[in-house]
Amino acid sequence: MxxxxxxxxxxxxxxxxxxxxxxxxxxxxxxxxxxxxxxxxxxxxxxxxxLGLAAHPEVIAAQQRGAALGAGATASHLVNGHFAIHQQLQDKIAEVTGREAALLFGSGYMANVGVINALVGRGDTVVQDKLNHASLIDGGRLSGAQYLRFIHNDLDALEVQLRRAREKGTGNILLAVDGVYSMDGDTAPLAQMATLCARYDAWLMVDEAHGFGAMGSDLFPHAGSVAAAGLDQDSAPIVMGTLGKAAGNAGAFVAGSKALIDYLTQFARTYIYTTGMPPAIAAGCVRALELMQELPLQQTLVARIAYFRQRAAVLGLPLEASASxxxxxxxxxxxxxxxxxxxxxxxxxxxxxxxxxxxxxxxxxxxxxxxxxxxxxxxxxxxxxxxxxxxxxxxxxxxxx
Missing domain, CATH: 3.90.1150.10 (Aspartate Aminotransferase, domain 1)
Incomplete structure (x- = not known):
């Protein structure tokens, strides 16, 4: 010993x-x-x-106003810790992501672990990219479902695992991937992954921690890599995003159908059994998402990325292939x-x-x-x-x- x-x-x-x-x-x-x-x-x-929102004076002012509601939520969302500002934030997230509804979590880690464990268990299968964030990996391991991994962004390797999972039995299959990989900066081939999910009757879950706010589509410019890939709620039914990166605050969310959000409210243990987000944080997040929509921050970011890569190429610096x-x-x-x-x-x-x-x-x-x-x-x-x-x-x- x-x-x-x-x-x-x-x-x-x-x-x-x-x-x-x-x-x-x-x-x-x-x-x-x-x-x-x-x-x-x-x-x-x-x-x-x-997007530089963490120190934006309007976000800070909104947080200060939100603090007038109380320093903390005082209890879990389902006991008495759900305020009007929380619902306002969830509605704003649904609007920005183009989903029917959204649910707040204390962190991206809690969201990923909670969602995976609510959706799959023994008899089911979780399929994940080998370079997934630790929160997705831990969620898969803790779920009790069969846990399969595939070579990073390799669609052939992914199909092998999806076929293996489908041939194994009648359980549910969840494919969980990062939209933008936090250490490599590259994006998942989400459109092709959605096609494979449809072929093998699997559910696609995308972690938008580094995509939300920073990229999107013409219709949903801040919705993340899912929107950039042209995927709607049916083809990418489970979207997780964080509020501590491009939104400059703290916390996380899951966005999807009303049925998904109602289900997670009933079964996601990391949502049910923890104190709600402080109202000040929720108020700051609402203003941050409004500023995303009002200001050309994303366009400026894209220009800075292009400038960085252009200048790095002139110097011959061996960067990875990342557009993020x-x-x-x-x-x-x-x-x-x-x-x-x-x-x-x-x-x-x-x-x-x-x-x-x-x-x-x-x-x-x-x-x-x-x-x-x-x-x-x-x-x-x-x-x-x-x-x-x-x-x-x-x-x-x-x-x-």
Missing amino acids: TRLPEFLQARLAERRAQQLYRSHKTLAAAPGPVALVDGRELVAFSSNDY AIQPLVLGCEKTVLRVSEALQASGYLVGAIRPPTVPAGTARLRITLSALHSEEQIDGLLNALNSALQREKNAAGEAS
């Missing part, structure tokens, strides 16, 4: 030795995009605040990623160094995220600093060999 203190210290020492130890950076306020980090001013390219606000630069080695990230910070730029187990072994990367608030000058500054840091790494490697 190992004493708890010894067990904890051994595991922490192991993580430090592997260059995988994580520590907090303390921000003085939400970056806009300049952030005061541990007392130093940095330009942040590590935030998920894609997430622009990864895979360097492979954990030590290299840490050194480059530290060099960028010394130059005045905050960029996340992403290492296993968040990403597969051998794919450590810089996760560069763009915002509508970034200027072209700030983007140029980051790219020049990044190019210099990578050149130093190349020169050091040449000397070592």
Whole structure:
């Protein structure tokens, strides 16, 4: 038997030795995009605040007005924690996503775990992309359903698993995927996936954490990758989105048919057995979604992404193929990623160094995220600093060999 203190210290020492130890950076306020980090001013390219709404004065003012309703919801939504502002937010989400109804959750993690476990269990099958977010993976594992995975965005591999699930028996099949992948920035081939779901009588669930607000269609410009793929409520019946990224706030939602939302209200344990969203957060989210519709923030973000990729191509930087606000630069080695990230910070730029187990072994990367608030000058500054840091790494490697 190992004493708890010894067990904890051994595991922490192991993580430090592997260059995988994580520590907090303390921000003085939400970056806009300049952030005061541990007392130093940095330009942040590590935030998920894609539209710059986290520090928008109208969103903050709406939260302050919402706080007049109470600091907290005081109970779960089904006991007495559901306010008029919660219903207003759910109605606004349904409008933005083009769905009949929506349901609020405390976080994206709670939404994914709750929805999967409400919809499938023993005798059913969950099929997931191997690079899915941890919340989808954990939801599938906890559900008790058969759990099948397929190679990232590989439609042939997906069809093999769907056929396997359908031939296995008469249980329900749930295909759960990210719309935009948080560490790779690429999008799922949702239209083709919906076709396969129809062929094998499976239900499609899409996690829109990084798509909601940042992309969409002409009819639903902020609805996310599902809308961008041209999928309606019938072809993509279960849509999860977060309110802490492009909406700049906190919490999450599931959008779909009225029947789906009524069902989840009755059976999603992570909705039923937890305190409701603070009314201040709900009020801030309502105003954030209104601003998405009123301001050209998404168009500005798209322009910044295009500018970043154009300038990076001129410098010959090996970016991944991503059209989203997430622009990864895979360097492979954990030590290299840490050194480059530290060099960028010394130059005045905050960029996340992403290492296993968040990403597969051998794919450590810089996760560069763009915002509508970034200027072209700030983007140029980051790219020049990044190019210099990578050149130093190349020169050091040449000397070592």
